[in-house]
Amino acid sequence: MKNKLLYLFILFLIIGCGNDTVKEVIPVVEKEPTPPIKIERPEFNADSAYLYVKEQVDFGPRFPNNKAHGKCAIYLENKLKSFGLTTMTQIGSATTFNNQKITIKNIIGEYNPDAKKRILLFAHWDTRPFADQDTKDMTKPILGANDGASGVGILMEVARQLSINQPAIGVDIIFFDAEDYGEPAGMNNTLSETYCLGSQYWAKNMHKKDYSADFGILLDMAGNANAYFTQEAISMRYAPHIVQKVWHYGKLLGYGNHFVNKSTNFVGTDDHQYVNEIAGIPSIDIIHYERASGNFHSTWHTHNDNMDVIDKSTLSAVGEVLLYTIYQEK
Numbered sequence: 001m002k003n004k005l006l007y008l009f010i011l012f013l014i015i016g017c018g019n020d021t022v023k024e025v026i027p028v029v030e031k032e033p034t035p036p037i038k039i040e041r042p043e044f045n046a047d048s049a050y051l052y053v054k055e056q057v058d059f060g061p062r063f064p065n066n067k068a069h070g071k072c073a074i075y076l077e078n079k080l081k082s083f084g085l086t087t088m089t090q091i092g093s094a095t096t097f098n099n100q101k102i103t104i105k106n107i108i109g110e111y112n113p114d115a116k117k118r119i120l121l122f123a124h125w126d127t128r129p130f131a132d133q134d135t136k137d138m139t140k141p142i143l144g145a146n147d148g149a150s151g152v153g154i155l156m157e158v159a160r161q162l163s164i165n166q167p168a169i170g171v172d173i174i175f176f177d178a179e180d181y182g183e184p185a186g187m188n189n190t191l192s193e194t195y196c197l198g199s200q201y202w203a204k205n206m207h208k209k210d211y212s213a214d215f216g217i218l219l220d221m222a223g224n225a226n227a228y229f230t231q232e233a234i235s236m237r238y239a240p241h242i243v244q245k246v247w248h249y250g251k252l253l254g255y256g257n258h259f260v261n262k263s264t265n266f267v268g269t270d271d272h273q274y275v276n277e278i279a280g281i282p283s284i285d286i287i288h289y290e291r292a293s294g295n296f297h298s299t300w301h302t303h304n305d306n307m308d309v310i311d312k313s314t315l316s317a318v319g320e321v322l323l324y325t326i327y328q329e330k
């Protein structure tokens, strides 16, 4: 392209002289083009992330103590192991708001476990055991394609890329259990502590003594089309510098339509709250904000939270921003 332009320019000079004989061609000093911003990052494969979301959803609803939950736990740990991460499933117990004794399974994968500098990526993998935001079949469990599987699917593809491209730092991936077994709104003033049971358990019983990470990033409901990620209040309270960094990368990579500079106060609670407050790791949440309602996605806690909600371009945007963040850290 560069050479062709030069040639055309010389040709233009020749023609432009208007004489039959051209004795001299004025030398053209070629101006160096401004180099494009070099962005080094491995390529995130949205097809692969989409498949990991679908494979979870194919198990059916996945809430503590049910059969599909047990099968999916094995699938997730094996998958992380297949990408070369050091894996374990942390088993714990909790009592839910409606007095169910549940077994918690937090699935943990460590990339480069001996590296001192580490970051923590997390998402919840369980799905809500009822559809309290729906108008029908409200007592039946949901599939949780977006609310559960989307964040996990993106992180699995990130894990696959780590094994191929080997960043300099350590990365821990935790799939928290029992995030979504909390008390439905309006029952007893909704105790937020009834949510996020897996992350609360982990924060009080870390898988490694004195575990720490420089910062943490949570993905929750991060797979729907036209996702609009605002800077939510818990993230801004505990880790504004991480929000600013990640949102800056989002814009740099051309995803300013998703990573918007707008503060919102809508999450209420999520796993990053306990990672911040109990584990003391500054952590942020990448979560979709519904502009029209000021709430979560319209399919939230309904039977419509299925694979139709999942959008590959959103998976890509989030995955690329995460990978870029990882590979910027030295």
Ligand SMILES: [Zn+2]
Binding pocket: 128, 147, 180, 301
């Ligand atoms: Zn939920």
